[in-house]
Amino acid sequence: MRAPVPSLIYLDTMAMTDPEPFGRFFLPGPTEVRREILEAQLHPMIGHRGKGMEELMSRIQPGLQRVFRTARPVYVATASATGFMEGAIRNGARRRVLSLVNGAFSERFHAIARACGVTADRLDVPWSEAHTPAALADALDGKDYDAITVVHSETSTGVLNPIQELTAAAHDAGDIAVLVDSVTGIAGAPTETDAWHLDFILTGSQKALALPPGLAFGVAAEPLLARARANPGRGVYFDFLEFEKSCAANQTPNTPALSLLYALAAQLERIDAEGIEVRWARHAAMARRTWEWVAEMRELGIALTLPVVERSRSPTVTCIALPPGASSAPVVAELKKRGFVIGAGYGKMKDTQLRIGHMGDHTVAELDTLLDSLRTVLRP
Ligand SMILES: *Cc1c(COP(=O)(O)O)cnc(C)c1O
Helix, strand or coil: CCCCCCCHHHHHHHHHCCCCCCCCECCCCCCCCCHHHHHHCCCCCCCCCCHHHHHHHHHHHHHHHHHHCCCCCCEEEECCHHHHHHHHHHHHCCCEEEEEECCHHHHHHHHHHHHCCCEEEEEECCCCCCCCHHHHHHHHCCCCCCEEEEECEECCCCEECCHHHHHHHHHHCCCCEEEEECCCCCCCCCCCCCCCCCCEEEEECCCCCCCCCCEEEEEECHHHHHHHHCCCCCCCCCCHHHHHHHHHCCCCCCCCCHHHHHHHHHHHHHHHHHCHHHHHHHHHHHHHHHHHHHHHHHHCCCCCECCCCHHHECCCEEEEECCCCCCHHHHHHHHHHCCCECEECCHHHCCCEEEEECCCCCCHHHHHHHHHHHHHHHCC
């Protein structure tokens, strides 16, 4: 038997009813998307080689440039963020890459470099710690690395790496391209693409931008394009020279996820109305509120801890270690019964930690209702 196809009338009804209030879904990705942004996707299709598309792309670019703090074009790919991680290597690495690893996503960046056929070494610091420019300078000294990979905000641990300082250390060491995964950084943590001289920076739609999954964004500095030109193995789908050409014409290299572009245009208007610096400050305030709450819980006798030292904490995601012997699964499940979603720890910390994604469009007030509920779960 075939499942009934939802009618347009049914879709209309869905759009008009609001079953859940905003502010319940605190996964560190995908993040909660506002209904008005979801509804922006209901816009009819247009041809992607016509004037309408050019108008849409020219409307999107300035907003994206303000988010990335760049005068360069912002590439928009129909892909998850991993697509541009691969693109970063294929366009930006020549022979030998050093991957800064301190969590699961930086480990993935290293694995991608290897899979793309370049020699890739790793510089490890313990998970829950940040990389330092001094150790990076040591690791680069006397070696022939031509690129580094680094993750801005390690979503698996809640660590923020000092990207500006690490980039300066890499550039001081020679002609080294800095390839930055800022998937949970951009639009939540202060990020200055041009002022920090980042060679390539990428993000995805479903984290601090608070859009549905499916788009990747990236910015390549001029020197990186020279590398791309000399790089015959850069492939087709993530060829930065193709993105460069199509951006200049307000086009995309191939058929874009048009519905997501409508959502993006609507969301960029919201982000502009708030202002990117105010958005960063809101994320910092949500992170601070979460840390304060952990201290309050300790005063109540619940031995929660923050595994990351304060100066290295990400403003978009906080990892909280549970008291010894406690397990994350029942906590996450109890919270779900109360209408809230948070993450368990990542990978090897799955059982012992909780992860709260306070990013995107959430506010301190909404976060407070989550933390109140989490308190009653932990202290019945
Ligand atoms: C989510 C995430 C990714 C992977 O993004 P996809 O969109 O799933 O490809 C990569 N890096 C970081 C830091 C992330 O948080």
